[in-house]
Amino acid sequence: MREFRYIELAGKLRTDILSGYLKPGQFLLPEKELCQVYDISRNSLRQALELLTNEGLLVKMVGRGTMVNKELDISRHGNTVINIVCPQHSSYVLKALPILIDMFKEHYPNVEFRQFATAASYEEFLQDLANFGVNADIVIMSNHDMQRLPLDKFLTLEDIVPEQTIVTDKLLQVFSHSSVPYAIPLTYSPVxxxxxxxxxxxxxxxxxxxxxxxxxxxxxxxxxxxxxxxxxxxxxxxxxxxxxxxxxxxxxxxxxxxxxxxxxxxxxxxxxxxxxxxxxxxxxxxxxxxxxxxxxxxxxxxxxxxxxxxxxxxxxxxxxxxxxxxxxxxxxxxxxxxxxxxxxxxSNGMMIPKTSSNAKLAKQFAQFTLRIDYQRRMASEAKFLSIYSQVNEEVWTERERNVLGMTETSSEPxxxxxxxxPNPLLEQILEQEMNKFWAGIESSGEFIDRMTSILHNALAQDVAMSEISP
Missing domain, CATH: 3.40.190.10 (Periplasmic binding protein-like II)
Incomplete structure (x- = not known):
């Protein structure tokens, strides 16, 4: 409801102050500009500023504006922490995430990061963390992992906007459901x-x-x-x-x-x-x-x-x-x-659970991944493909892009x-049932016959279950 917009704005400004983005002694924009930036009425803006002034975060300077309290002791409020759940054995986490964190901390110096690696299903792991009093703020996963997640437990991210046109709409579509984005694409790669x-x-x-x-x-x-x-x-x-x-x-x-x-x-x-x-x-x-x-x-x-x-x-x-x-x-x-x-x-993407304790800051972190300066460093230092064509053209040679099917002359879907x-059951059965084939103890014909029978029975069971479901 619009009458509570001041609470939402106060929360964002509080996060900016405690994270170090707005520093002690720094003046806020004039009220007229703040109203335009945050699309909020002057009355709601003043309510938000008053709330933060009463908390000791802001100081009203007569004739000069509103300033972040010079005497503010950030340590008294505790560092703002972002908890990141990462897949184990991820090259992105090893090589690109540290670059992202370092760049983010240049702007938000009071933010600390904790990483939790998981090889289990994200749903189970998130619940296990919550049982220990830790709420995940960011989840990094692959596009195929996202297909297995309960999306109703994650925020939609339509308000996080790329700085440039993304290389292909498929990168957005694979992290969306019914055209609603649930993850921000970080990088991608053809095989x-x-x-x-x-x-x-x-x-x-x-x-x-x-x-x-x-x-x-x-x-x-x-x-x-x-x-x-x-x-x-x-x-x-x-x-x-x-x-x-x-x-x-x-x-x-x-x-x-x-x-x-x-x-x-x-x-x-x-x-x-x-x-x-x-x-x-x-x-x-x-x-x-x-x-x-x-x-x-x-x-x-x-x-x-x-x-x-x-x-x-x-x-x-x-x-x-x-x-x-x-x-x-x-x-x-x-x-x-x-x-x-x-x-x-x-592709790898970034999601934000609804249970995040710092959802506003997590969204700022997710937005940061779309900055072109980060995408350049990720591509040049970690050697990942950028989600922006301009960056790939700057970092990767024409021969490399040609072989990868990323130039106009070699463009390949x-x-x-x-x-x-589309049915993840097929993917799951293929992964599970090919072990004997790869071990060399089952011929291709034997595998196909056995897999076809298993798949046929599994699909029939799925249909039967859907028919009796309310």
């Missing part, structure tokens, strides 16, 4: 093929150009795979293949298989067996990919950074793009004659997994 050019050169291989074939890709991977120390075991591999459902479907698409959900709700399996046979052959017959690391993307990233992988299917969000030993280079994905256009992408598989 791409990173390589170690030194391993290519040492094996007399040229870096691939835009149209290299699957046969050339396999031959290059075989040429780089070797036993470098003579102990009878390969310790250098041509390719690092990840079993993650957010990785291998890109190779599938570039070969001949288009992952999608059929109108019936089932998974499209046309061409899937041929593709899986090829992937399994790369691991077990050709031996060009380390078997143990297939189910462990962290180990794959470590092996790549150590110079033990010639090529690595990855994203900027999981791979260090700066390496002291070799220049990490982005190369094109191999394509077959029946390849499908388009790439798979992942990218898809998020929830576009390919």
């Amino acid at each position: 791409f093929l990173a390589c170690n050019p030194l391993l290519f050169a040492s094996n007399s291989l040229e870096l691939p150009q835009s149209n290299w074939s699957w046969e050339q890709f396999v031959e290059a991977a075989k040429a780089m795979t070797r036993d470098s120390n003579g102990d009878g075991l390969n310790d250098i591999y041509g390719f690092g293949l990840s079993s993650s459902i957010y990785r291998w479907p890109v190779l599938a698409r570039k070969h001949s298989y288009q992952m999608r959900q059929e109108p019936s709700g089932m998974l499209n399996t046309e061409g899937l067996q041929e593709l899986l046979d090829i992937l399994q052959s790369l691991i077990y017959r050709e031996g060009v990919s380390p078997i143990l690391a297939v189910n462990d993307w962290e180990l794959l990233a470590q092996l790549f950074d150590e110079g033990r992988l010639g090529m690595f299917l990855t994203t900027t969000l999981t791979t260090s793009m700066t390496n002291a030993s070799f220049p990490v280079t982005v190369i094109p994905l191999p394509t077959g004659p029946q390849a499908y256009q388009g790439n798979l992408a992942i 990218f898809y998020f997994m929830n576009e390919m598989l």
